[in-house]
Amino acid sequence: MTDTDRILYTKPSITDREIAYADDAVRTGWGAKCYDYIHRFEKAFAEHLGVKYAYATSSATGALHLGMAALDIGPGDEVIMADTNWIATAAPVVHLGARPVFVDIRPDSWCLDPEKVEQAITPRTKAIAAVHIYGNLCEMDALNQIARRHGLAIIEDAAEALGSSYRGKRAGSMGSFGAFSFHGTKTFTTGEGGMFVTNDDAIYEKVLHLGNHGRKPGISAEFWADIVGYKFRISNIQAAIGLGQVERADELIARKREIFHHYHENLNGLPGIRMNPVRTDCESGYWLPIVAFDAMAGISREDLREAMREENIDARVVFWPLSSLPPFGSGPGAPNAVEFSAHGICLPSYHDMTTAQQDRVIRVLHELSMATGFRRSRPAKIAVNL
Numbered sequence: 001m002t003d004t005d006r007i008l009y010t011k012p013s014i015t016d017r018e019i020a021y022a023d024d025a026v027r028t029g030w031g032a033k034c035y036d037y038i039h040r041f042e043k044a045f046a047e048h049l050g051v052k053y054a055y056a057t058s059s060a061t062g063a064l065h066l067g068m069a070a071l072d073i074g075p076g077d078e079v080i081m082a083d084t085n086w087i088a089t090a091a092p093v094v095h096l097g098a099r100p101v102f103v104d105i106r107p108d109s110w111c112l113d114p115e116k117v118e119q120a121i122t123p124r125t126k127a128i129a130a131v132h133i134y135g136n137l138c139e140m141d142a143l144n145q146i147a148r149r150h151g152l153a154i155i156e157d158a159a160e161a162l163g164s165s166y167r168g169k170r171a172g173s174m175g176s177f178g179a180f181s182f183h184g185t186k187t188f189t190t191g192e193g194g195m196f197v198t199n200d201d202a203i204y205e206k207v208l209h210l211g212n213h214g215r216k217p218g219i220s221a222e223f224w225a226d227i228v229g230y231k232f233r234i235s236n237i238q239a240a241i242g243l244g245q246v247e248r249a250d251e252l253i254a255r256k257r258e259i260f261h262h263y264h265e266n267l268n269g270l271p272g273i274r275m276n277p278v279r280t281d282c283e284s285g286y287w288l289p290i291v292a293f294d295a296m297a298g299i300s301r302e303d304l305r306e307a308m309r310e311e312n313i314d315a316r317v318v319f320w321p322l323s324s325l326p327p328f329g330s331g332p333g334a335p336n337a338v339e340f341s342a343h344g345i346c347l348p349s350y351h352d353m354t355t356a357q358q359d360r361v362i363r364v365l366h367e368l369s370m371a372t373g374f375r376r377s378r379p380a381k382i383a384v385n386l
């Protein structure tokens with residue numbers, strides 16, 4: 001490895017454990033054993049999260065779609081979510097005939113602002129999608145209170161929040177249901193894959209029914225469906241890899257935290273720079289370390305991308321405000337979401353990243369920060385919990 005080799009954005013950590021399970025699934029996981037790894041993966045994940053039920057899916061998008069269908073979200077309904085987000089949370093809402101409603105984020109959490117959520121509620125609102133962006137935590141107590149007051153469901157999109165917790169409760173375990181992603185860029189991977197989780201017996205029963213093409217759980221009649229459902233199941237081979245990953249949960253999450261910590265020690269508080277804000281009563285799994293430049297520093301996302309590209313570093317931009325995308329009207333975007341998107345960048349983070357590689361990324365940001373002539377370090381509004 002030379003000092004100029006490409007630094008990837010993310011990649012998974014796969015050991016002999018995952019390879020042995022996948023090998024076993026390929027050799028023996030057929031016929032009567034064709035769901036064995038799926039069930040073991042679900043059980044291990046439910047235990048990791050501390051929830052009653054887990055149902056493994058082909059993606060987090062599939063888990064969200066199934067869960068929203070189980071909540072009967074459909075034509076005429078509205079689902080409130082943050083403007084800063086990946087389109088995957090909004091897509092199932094649209095496919096079900098409902099409408100995503102975007103509200104601004106809080107600058108001190110980068111997640112949806114509960115006050116804005118309450119202002120956006122209408123008689124059509126059916127649910128709030130709480131997305132723990134980049135592993136940061138939504139204000140779950142405030143959102144749950146709003147949901148209770150207005151009779152709404154909380155959808156917890158924890159696709160990016162493996163290892164994150166809010167006041168001792170794991171992200172994904174606090175809403176009507178939660179969804180996780182095991183895409184190859186995530187902290188645990190199955191290549192493509194996801195997990196639906198819930199503590200609610202009725203929602204789980206409905207997901208089992210809808211998720212098997214409308215065949216009721218336990219039905220004996222072959223090929224008999226009483227409703228039109230979906231098929232978003234993971235494969236047994238992918239689940240075998242996932243089982244190995246969940247069994248390494250503590251190690252995988254700890255390493256992501258360590259990587260963040262090294263960036264944070266060297267970057268946070270530099271003139272004009274701020275990193276992932278996490279309340280002291282929360283913990284982040286730090287899926288991705290983010291650097292947000294102060295708007296006054298005059299460093300744009302393009303400057304950041306260009307500086308990283310020149311050093312052969314694959315850093316990615318922060319999500320565009322969803323309301324600014326063509327399918328949602330190409331609007332101006334909510335103000336805080338616009339500022340975050342305009343001045344933020346996701347730094348590379350993966351388990352076997354070396355300190356020397358991190359230091360190359362840090363060097364680029366130091367140079368940018370010094371070049372701004374911006375000498376006021378923004379005082380931290382909230383403590384960062386490491």
Ligand SMILES: Cc1ncc(COP(=O)(O)O)c(C=O)c1O
Nearest residue numbers: 059060061086088159181182183
């Ligand atoms: C916030 C969020 N929700 C949902 C998803 C969808 O995950 P998947 O690619 O597994 O469908 C992602 C993917 O990155 C995401 O970041």
